[in-house]
Amino acid sequence: MKIRFKLNGTAMQVDCAADRRVIDLLRENLGLTGAKESCAAGECGACTILVDGESKLSCLMLAAQLEGREITTVEGLASEDRLHPLQEAFVEKGAVQCGFCTPGAVLASLDLLKRNPSPTRAQIREGLSGNLCRCTGYHKIVDAVEEAAKTMQSRERP
Amino acid sequence: MKQVLLPRTLDELWDSLEADPNTAVYAGGTDLLVNLRAGRINTNKLVCLERIEEIRGVRDAGAEAFIGAATTHTNLLESPLVRSEFPVLAKALRVLASPAIRNMGTIGGNIVNASPAGDTLPPLYVLDAEVEITSRKETKRMPVADFLVGPGQVRLRADEIVKGVWIRKAPEFNVHHFEKVGLRKSQACAVASLAALLRVSKDGNIESARLAWGSVGPTVVRSAKVEEALVGRELGIEKLSEVAALVERTVSPIDDVRASAQYRRIVAGRLLLRLAESGHKK
Numbered sequence: 001m002k003i004r005f006k007l008n009g010t011a012m013q014v015d016c017a018a019d020r021r022v023i024d025l026l027r028e029n030l031g032l033t034g035a036k037e038s039c040a041a042g043e044c045g046a047c048t049i050l051v052d053g054e055s056k057l058s059c060l061m062l063a064a065q066l067e068g069r070e071i072t073t074v075e076g077l078a079s080e081d082r083l084h085p086l087q088e089a090f091v092e093k094g095a096v097q098c099g100f101c102t103p104g105a106v107l108a109s110l111d112l113l114k115r116n117p118s119p120t121r122a123q124i125r126e127g128l129s130g131n132l133c134r135c136t137g138y139h140k141i142v143d144a145v146e147e148a149a150k151t152m153q154s155r156e157r158p
Numbered sequence: 159m160k161q162v163l164l165p166r167t168l169d170e171l172w173d174s175l176e177a178d179p180n181t182a183v184y185a186g187g188t189d190l191l192v193n194l195r196a197g198r199i200n201t202n203k204l205v206c207l208e209r210i211e212e213i214r215g216v217r218d219a220g221a222e223a224f225i226g227a228a229t230t231h232t233n234l235l236e237s238p239l240v241r242s243e244f245p246v247l248a249k250a251l252r253v254l255a256s257p258a259i260r261n262m263g264t265i266g267g268n269i270v271n272a273s274p275a276g277d278t279l280p281p282l283y284v285l286d287a288e289v290e291i292t293s294r295k296e297t298k299r300m301p302v303a304d305f306l307v308g309p310g311q312v313r314l315r316a317d318e319i320v321k322g323v324w325i326r327k328a329p330e331f332n333v334h335h336f337e338k339v340g341l342r343k344s345q346a347c348a349v350a351s352l353a354a355l356l357r358v359s360k361d362g363n364i365e366s367a368r369l370a371w372g373s374v375g376p377t378v379v380r381s382a383k384v385e386e387a388l389v390g391r392e393l394g395i396e397k398l399s400e401v402a403a404l405v406e407r408t409v410s411p412i413d414d415v416r417a418s419a420q421y422r423r424i425v426a427g428r429l430l431l432r433l434a435e436s437g438h439k440k
């Protein structure tokens with residue numbers, strides 16, 4: 001089946017099985033390996049992507065559901081010469097260890113900051129509560145999101 | 159390969175359902191797609207309800223509100239009407255799964271899935287919600303407690319869907335309470351949960367009470383006996399403790415991987431005690 005959608009800002013059409021999971025379409029058909037598969041049941045957040053700006057789990061969506069949607073994966077966040085403020089903050093604050101949860105955590109954070117541009121630490125923890133990380137103990141991820149929120153707000157101010 | 163259909167209207171939906179009765183219907187997919195992958199569902203055709211505008215959103219209908227079945231948990235949490243009129247539901251939604259699951263999962267899915275641990279169900283029971291069931295031929299309403307018959311079992315034919323849920327506003331209750339006990343804070347399947355609506359007088363007496371427990375029986379547990387035992391009592395730890403003993407005898411939990419039946423019994427009773435801290439305002 002032919003499916004048309006926007007992926008990281010680029011309009012595209014793919015031809016694949018309607019019931020192919022979005023995680024498989026992204027990783028295997030399109031070569032975007034940022035989204036990771038871990039639990040395959042909606043419990044870990046490693047496969048998080050943004051669909052029309054909202055965080056969703058690509059292991060629990062079928063390709064047909066992408067028709068007409070705008071998809072953002074971690075590969076679509078950086079501009080040509082510069083990482084996204086969230087990515088910069090994750091690097092600077094040491095919020096990445098093995099990196100497996102990072103793309104999902106970054107995208108979940110982006111959804112959070114869009115809804116709540118200056119969250120408290122408790123709100124950041126709540127916003128990331130669906131993203132498991134087995135390395136960092138979460139503190140540095142919360143530090144990074146706090147830092148990115150400040151950067152993003154100061155850049156938006158005229 | 160399975161066929162996946164995304165009807166945009168109910169008329170389109172009826173066409174796709176009638177063509178093949180062995181069709182799996184889903185909205186968020188957060189349960190169905192897990193079960194499908196695990197081989198627990200066998201179907202050649204999937205119909206996704208997420209694009210049917212007629213069954214999305216919250217509508218104020220005066221004394222009642224109508225919530226479309228395909229409204230996501232996030233949409234509900236962001237609804238001023240839900241937050242102001244149904245705080246007991248909003249409190250349950252806030253601790254339901256995780257943000258991404260709340261962006262996908264829907265209230266209709268939570269109802270039809272009929273898990274004893276479904277987080278929106280105890281609030282819907284205390285709010286005396288009615289499920290609107292529709293097919294090409296007819297539309298009817300049914301109390302949520304009649305619609306849910308057991309774990310994963312609901313009164314719904316293959317040519318019907320749940321269109322939404324009607325909730326009557328209940329301004330007489332000044333305490334809206336929900337608490338879930340799980341094994342962790344987020345992404346937690348309830349070990350036991352309690353939804354409560356109370357009307358408490360200025361001098362602290364309980365004038366009316368509706369209570370519903372999740373995860374301590376095959377469906378949500380409501381008990382007229384327990385509710386009557388609270389009415390006329392002072393809202394305080396002493397009386398609540400007395401009634402907690404009655405709750406332990408009323409619920410019918412099972413042992414499973416998350417907790418023993420005995421633990422669930424005790425927790426179901428003790429969840430009442432929190433009402434003493436709930437204040438008298440919603």
